[in-house]
Amino acid sequence: PSLSTTSKTYVDPHTYEDPTKAVNDFAHELDPNLIVIESVIGGGEFGDVCRGKLRKANMMKDIPVAIKTLKAGAIEKTRLDFLSEASIMGQFDDENVIYLEGVVTKHQPIMIITEYMENGSLDTYLRTNEGNKCLDTLQLTRMLRGIASGMKYLSEMKYVHRDLAARNILVNKDLICKVADFGLSREIDEAESYTTKGGKIPIRWTAMEAIDYRKFTSASDVWSFGVLCWEVVSFGERPYWNWSNQDVIKAVKKSFRLPPPMGCSDLLYKLMLACWNENHLQRPKFSEIVQQLTQFILVPSGLIPLAKQKLVFVNHPDEPNIAQLTSIIDWLHNLQLDRFIHLFTNNGYTNLSQICHFN
Numbered sequence: 001p002s003l004s005t006t007s008k009t010y011v012d013p014h015t016y017e018d019p020t021k022a023v024n025d026f027a028h029e030l031d032p033n034l035i036v037i038e039s040v041i042g043g044g045e046f047g048d049v050c051r052g053k054l055r056k057a058n059m060m061k062d063i064p065v066a067i068k069t070l071k072a073g074a075i076e077k078t079r080l081d082f083l084s085e086a087s088i089m090g091q092f093d094d095e096n097v098i099y100l101e102g103v104v105t106k107h108q109p110i111m112i113i114t115e116y117m118e119n120g121s122l123d124t125y126l127r128t129n130e131g132n133k134c135l136d137t138l139q140l141t142r143m144l145r146g147i148a149s150g151m152k153y154l155s156e157m158k159y160v161h162r163d164l165a166a167r168n169i170l171v172n173k174d175l176i177c178k179v180a181d182f183g184l185s186r187e188i189d190e191a192e193s194y195t196t197k198g199g200k201i202p203i204r205w206t207a208m209e210a211i212d213y214r215k216f217t218s219a220s221d222v223w224s225f226g227v228l229c230w231e232v233v234s235f236g237e238r239p240y241w242n243w244s245n246q247d248v249i250k251a252v253k254k255s256f257r258l259p260p261p262m263g264c265s266d267l268l269y270k271l272m273l274a275c276w277n278e279n280h281l282q283r284p285k286f287s288e289i290v291q292q293l294t295q296f297i298l299v300p301s302g303l304i305p306l307a308k309q310k311l312v313f314v315n316h317p318d319e320p321n322i323a324q325l326t327s328i329i330d331w332l333h334n335l336q337l338d339r340f341i342h343l344f345t346n347n348g349y350t351n352l353s354q355i356c357h358f359n
């Protein structure tokens with residue numbers, strides 16, 4: 001079990017008798033004169049979302065930011081709900097979690113200011129770039145590893161997301177993916193919501209135990225991560241296509257699972273199936289998922305769908321002629337690649353003849 005890297009745990013702003021204090025505790029109050037709003041890029045239930053610049057003291061250049069504004073005249077409860085997202089985000093500091101620059105609460109309009117994510121939401125980015133050479137399996141796996149790393153951090157902070165999906169991941173100019181959407185009264189798209197007693201649930205991304213008796217945990221976030229993996233490898237296909245929520249629930253209860261997307265590697269599909277284990281205790285932890293995806297990236301040959309895999313070895317003149325070698329351990333030792341031995345032995349490969357054809 002990997003040691004958790006953070007000892008802090010997340011504080012639910014609702015536990016504050018005065019939620020305004022929560023914002024002050026976790027978010028920097030910014031001077032609105034340092035903020036320049038350039039254009040409107042979207043809208044939420046609370047008001048406009050804009051693109052802009054933030055002047056930072058120790059920075060030469062202004063930095064691009066995204067700004068959520070609260071429409072004027074909002075009632076106190078709406079203001080507190082709006083700012084609860086900042087109270088939550090302000091507690092996190094991880095490369096794969098959206099970064100809060102600060103808030104403006106002492107002047108109108110009230111604003112939440114975060115880093116600017118040039119490539120927008122992951123689902124739209126995938127749909128727009130399907131077939132783009134830059135989005136090969138290796139790049140998709142790097143994106144998934146980043147998201148899993150952000151979720152590992154959040155689970156160590158004891159924060160349960162409840163709405164992990166490609167639409168709630170943002171992508172920056174370097175294709176770094178970051179977990180976003182931390183509203184307590186988050187804007188779950190009407191299309192995704194299925195109101196039960198306990199509020200809105202995005203059915204096709206949610207684990208059965210969370211649907212049946214609202215048991216939301218990091219293990220149910222792992223289930224959602226599995227569906228997110230399927231979305232990514234499918235370049236933004238809708239999970240369960242146009243099925244109704246009820247049909248999805250019935251099928252999953254009868255052990256139906258999403259099929260491997262076209263060209264999906266066996267390793268990635270095995271990982272998705274593990275995330276969709278009916279028993280939440282048997283699902284992998286985010287720390288294990290990060291480890292596995294890291295190995296897939298280090299040894300990408302595992303990502304090629306097995307059907308296509310053909311390992312051909314060309315001898316380098318000053319390397320020992322491996323035709324005489326039989327064991328994989330000797331072969332990797334000779335190449336000073338001992339660190340990869342476990343990758344082969346863990347998967348039952350010990351003899352070179354199992355993995356390569358000698359010309």
Ligand SMILES: CCOCCCNC(=O)c1c(N)n(-c2ccccc2Cl)c2nc3ccccc3nc12
Pocket residue numbers: 041042043044049066067068085098112113114115116117118119120121170180181182
């Ligand atoms: C295709 C190019 O698109 C670039 C979009 C950049 N957007 C961001 O960086 C955003 C960004 N950082 N946020 C965001 C996320 C969490 C908390 C606050 C904010 Cl502003 C956004 N919240 C949004 C809500 C509705 C619509 C669009 C939105 N865009 C962004």
